[in-house]
Amino acid sequence: ALMALLIAVTVAGNALVMLAFVADSSLRTQNNFFLLNLAISDFLVGAFCIPLYVPYVLTGRWIFGRSLCKLWLVVDYLLCTSSVFNIVLISYDRFLSVTRAVAYRAQQGNTRQAVLKMVMVWVLAFLLYGPAIISWEYISGQSIIPTGECYAEFFYNWYFLMTASMLEFFTPFISVMFFNLSIYLNIQKRTKMRLDVFHEVHNQSFTEETERSPEAKLSLKCCKWEQKESAEALDLSKSKAQAAASPSSLDAKDLLETSSESSKKPKCCNKKSCRTSASTLSSEKRVKIVSQSTTQHFRLSRDKKVAKSLAIIVGIFGICWAPYTLLMIIRAGCHGQCISEFWYETSFWLLWINSAVNPVLYPLCHSSFRRAFIKLLCPKKLKVQPHYALQN
Incomplete structure (x- = not known):
C-alpha cells in the first residue's frame, strides 16, 4: 500500500508540474525550465522505475528477464543521476541570478541556451553509469x-563506485553548498549596504544638503547677505540717531558712504525663497535615494526567497542522498558483509522519496507555481481571489 501511494504521489505531483508549464506561460522562465527538467526525471522514476521494482521487492526475484533488467538499471541510474545534476544546475542558475543580476537578466530570453543545458544534464547523467551497465x-x-x-555488474567494485560517487554526489553536494553560501554572503552584504543608505538618508542635515549643491550654496549666501544687510541697516539707523543728537560725533560723509555700500549689497532672494530652494533640493535628493532604496529592497526580498527555497530543496537532497551514497561505498568495500540489507534498502527508497517530495516543495517555495497549481486544480478560487482582495 505504501509503495502504491509513493508511485501515485510521485506520478501525480510531477505530472502537475509539467501541466502547469503548459497551462501557465508565465512559468516559462529560464530557471523554471530547469525545474521542469527535474520534474520529468522524477515523473519517469514514479512511472517506470518504482513499478518494476515493487514485484522484485515483494517476491525476492526479478521476473522480467535479463534484457529488461539492463534497461531498468540504465533508466534508473540515468534518472537518479539526472535529478542530482538538475539540482546543481538549478543552484548554479540561482547563484547567477543573485550575484550577477544584470548579466543574468540580459540572457533571460535565451531559451536555446537553457534547452542546451537541459540536454547536457541528460547526456552527462547517461555517460556516468550507462556505458558501464551495458x-x-x-x-x-x-x-x-x-x-x-537484477543489479549492476559493478555493484561490489569499490574503486568504480568511489569514483562514480564523487561525480554523482560529493562534487554536486559541495557545489550546491558553495552556491548557497555565496548567495547568503551576497544577501548579507547587500542588507548591510541598504541599512547604511537608510541611516545616511535619515542623518543628513540641512547644512550637509546645502554644502553639496551649488544652487543651495547660492541660496545660503542670499540668506547670509540678507541677514548682514538687516544688521547694517540697524547700525545705520542708530548712527543717524546719534548724529542728530551730536553732529560732531559722526562725519556726514561717512554716513553717506555707509549708506551707499549698504545699498550695493546683493539682494538676490528673500528668506522664504531661500528656504524653499534648499528644501526642494533636499526633497529631490531624498526622493531619488528612497526610490533606489525601494528597488533594492524589492530585489533583496526576492533574492532572500530564492535563497530560502534553494536551501530547502538542497537540504532535502542531502538528507535523501547522503545515506545511500555512504552505505553503497561501505557495502562495496566489505562486499555486502558489514551492512544490513534492511538499511541499504531503506536508503535506496529514500532516493525515490526525494522524487515524490520535490513537487510538494515547488508550491511551498515558489508563489508562481502555487498560482499555477490553483489555476489547474481550483480555477474558481483563482477568480474569486482578486475580488476578495479588492474588498479588503
Whole structure:
C-alpha cells in the first residue's frame, strides 16, 4: 500500500508540474525550465522505475528477464543521476541570478541556451553509469549476477563506485553548498549596504544638503547677505540717531558712504525663497535615494526567497542522498558483509522519496507555481481571489 501511494504521489505531483508549464506561460522562465527538467526525471522514476521494482521487492526475484533488467538499471541510474545534476544546475542558475543580476537578466530570453543545458544534464547523467551497465560483463568476460536477481555488474567494485560517487554526489553536494553560501554572503552584504543608505538618508542635515549643491550654496549666501544687510541697516539707523543728537560725533560723509555700500549689497532672494530652494533640493535628493532604496529592497526580498527555497530543496537532497551514497561505498568495500540489507534498502527508497517530495516543495517555495497549481486544480478560487482582495 505504501509503495502504491509513493508511485501515485510521485506520478501525480510531477505530472502537475509539467501541466502547469503548459497551462501557465508565465512559468516559462529560464530557471523554471530547469525545474521542469527535474520534474520529468522524477515523473519517469514514479512511472517506470518504482513499478518494476515493487514485484522484485515483494517476491525476492526479478521476473522480467535479463534484457529488461539492463534497461531498468540504465533508466534508473540515468534518472537518479539526472535529478542530482538538475539540482546543481538549478543552484548554479540561482547563484547567477543573485550575484550577477544584470548579466543574468540580459540572457533571460535565451531559451536555446537553457534547452542546451537541459540536454547536457541528460547526456552527462547517461555517460556516468550507462556505458558501464551495458558493457561491464563484456569487458570483464563474464557476468556475476545470479539468475533471478537484477543489479549492476559493478555493484561490489569499490574503486568504480568511489569514483562514480564523487561525480554523482560529493562534487554536486559541495557545489550546491558553495552556491548557497555565496548567495547568503551576497544577501548579507547587500542588507548591510541598504541599512547604511537608510541611516545616511535619515542623518543628513540641512547644512550637509546645502554644502553639496551649488544652487543651495547660492541660496545660503542670499540668506547670509540678507541677514548682514538687516544688521547694517540697524547700525545705520542708530548712527543717524546719534548724529542728530551730536553732529560732531559722526562725519556726514561717512554716513553717506555707509549708506551707499549698504545699498550695493546683493539682494538676490528673500528668506522664504531661500528656504524653499534648499528644501526642494533636499526633497529631490531624498526622493531619488528612497526610490533606489525601494528597488533594492524589492530585489533583496526576492533574492532572500530564492535563497530560502534553494536551501530547502538542497537540504532535502542531502538528507535523501547522503545515506545511500555512504552505505553503497561501505557495502562495496566489505562486499555486502558489514551492512544490513534492511538499511541499504531503506536508503535506496529514500532516493525515490526525494522524487515524490520535490513537487510538494515547488508550491511551498515558489508563489508562481502555487498560482499555477490553483489555476489547474481550483480555477474558481483563482477568480474569486482578486475580488476578495479588492474588498479588503
